[in-house]
Amino acid sequence: MRKIEISTSVTVYTDVSELSSEDKMLMDKAVEARKKAYAPYSKFKVGAALLLENNQIVLGNNQENAAYPSGMCAERVAIWKAGSEFPGVKILKLVISASSSITKVERPVGPCGACRQSLSEYEIKQKQPFEVLFMGELGEIVKTASLLSLLPFSFDSSYL
Template identity: 80%
Template sequence: MRKIKISISAAVFNDITELSFEDRTLMDKAIGARKKAYAPYSKFSVGAALLLENNEIVTGNNQENAAYPSGMCAERVAIWKAGSDFPNVKILQLAISASSSISKVDKPVGPCGACRQSLSEYEIKQKQPFPVLFMGEVGEIIKTASLDALLPFSFDSSYL
């Protein structure tokens, strides 16, 4: 048997005011998208914003449906919209923000497992990692250097 050690590093910012201008601009877009989410069932709204290599910012938000699990997460809405509208343009960065109408979300909310897998596909496809910033409604923000930091041992086409 052989053991390996996996380690990741992430930057933790106390709040949005500590972000660089570029990071804050992207997070503001994610917050704006979050405020337009359709979440009447979970009351949990998520917004995502992708900065593309052509300087376009593509946003997405969660879209729920009474027929669970027919809804879709914000991250996948944004990534598939980017893939559809700009199929050969690299993603430079992703920002995510989440809130609840039931309680204050004051800790960072990372992408769910399905979104991590979908985002990983695009990071692998473009052969270039992209940083991921995520936060709740207020409070700390986490920034990782890549999706790989959030999903080690990801499944990709090399297994097919």
């Protein structure tokens, strides 16, 4: 038997005023996308902004459906839109913002498990990590250097 210790490192910013100008601009874009989300059932809106290596910014937001679980998360909307519109263009950053019309979301909201799996495919495929920044509606922002740091022991095509 052997024991493996897994650790990850993140940077936590107190609020958006501490972000670089690029990261703040991307967070503003994620907030814009979040405000356009279709979330009549959960009342929980999420927006995502992807910065690509060609300087394009691709937005996504969650899209709910009365026939759960037919909706789609903001991160997957954005990543699949990027893959469709800009195939082969590397992702540099993913920025996420979440809010609720029921309560204030004051803690950082990271990607769900399904999104982490889907996003990891792109990071592995491009053979280059991309930064992930996420926040709630206000308050702290978490920044990681890689999506895979959020998903240790990821499942990928090497298992197939």
